[in-house]
Amino acid sequence: MSTQTTGTIAVFGATGQQGGAVVDALLAHGARVRALVRDPRSDRARALAARGVELAAVRTDDPASLAAALAAVAGFSFMTPEANSLEEVETEIRIGTALVDAAVGAGVPHVVFNSVFGADRKRGVPHHDSKHAIEEHLRASGLRASMVRATAFMENFAGVLAPSLEHGEIVLRMPLPEDAALKMISIRDIGRVIAALLLGTAQAPGGAVELVGDELTGPRIAALFGAHAGLPARYEVLPLSVLPTDLDRVMFREFAKAAEHPGDPAAVRSIEPATLDLAQWIRATDWTPPTDAAAA
Ligand SMILES: NC(=O)c1ccc[n+]([C@@H]2O[C@H](COP(=O)([O-])OP(=O)(O)OC[C@H]3O[C@@H](n4cnc5c(N)ncnc54)[C@H](OP(=O)(O)O)[C@@H]3O)[C@@H](O)[C@H]2O)c1
Known part of the structure; x- marks a missing residue:
């Protein structure tokens, strides 16, 4: 497929993971x-350079390095690193803010977060509110912006x-009630959607797209893995206390709440028709069960 922009992204x-998928999709479009x-x-x-990707060395606390890296680009895709503590949440916001400010300085025509x-x-x-704060900063920047909200x-x-x-x-265990459907997306498809937005082959309606490739309860997810392996399967609910951080515990409580509001998988498929559902992801990755822990 040909691209509608010839500029550097x-x-x-x-x-x-996510940025790598964006690179894969952009390179696939030439x-x-x-x-x-x-x-x-x-x-x-x-490894990126070996595939023809230009490298720009940056430090997010060095605006000059970011300005040089964003000079004359046609578009910019950025993620923010995982935060596992309130301190890291502050770092995440700082990084996102610095990247937006650099994009403003460089006059980047389209930024996807x-x-x-x-x-x-x-x-x-906390580590979702940090992204809300970055979204707000990006929206207020006056730049053309698209928010890609991954599940x-x-x-x-x-x-x-x-x-x-x-x-x-097959046994699947998650700290999520049996009747709560988890919204999910493959990383490959995150990259494909972002590439489509940056290359101008698709638009995010209202400046944001929520990436839901599938939405399934724990028992349904377990059944899909079992069916693929040709084995019986069951789901067990774990207590939230198994999660390593308070941030994750709050996040899983929010997942249970979000399960009450169905997502819109059609919206993402209108941008990337080949977006995988979980059964397709299991096949595409040729998932195989691990060694039988009980038999070892
Ligand atoms: N896990 C999920 O299910 C899920 C779902 C939705 C959203 N998220 C969000 O996704 C994000 C993580 O994305 P990911 O999995 O793609 O991350 P990842 O694979 O851990 O990659 C992190 C990237 O950020 C770079 N990086 C980290 N700290 C940096 C710094 N201080 N300065 C410059 N570069 C830095 C790393 O580069 P280096 O090569 O220099 O290390 C790497 O390229 C988190 O914000 C998380 O909340 C996760």
């Missing part, structure tokens, strides 16, 4: 990409939320 977080990285000599940065579902307003989840990454099911295999049965 800047990506912050390109060595990470776009020129400049990655804003802390260390151009890191393995991940070098990897925000989070629910960040349209303050909800008492839980499907990739968590290959990591922190991975189902286990116990006595020949």
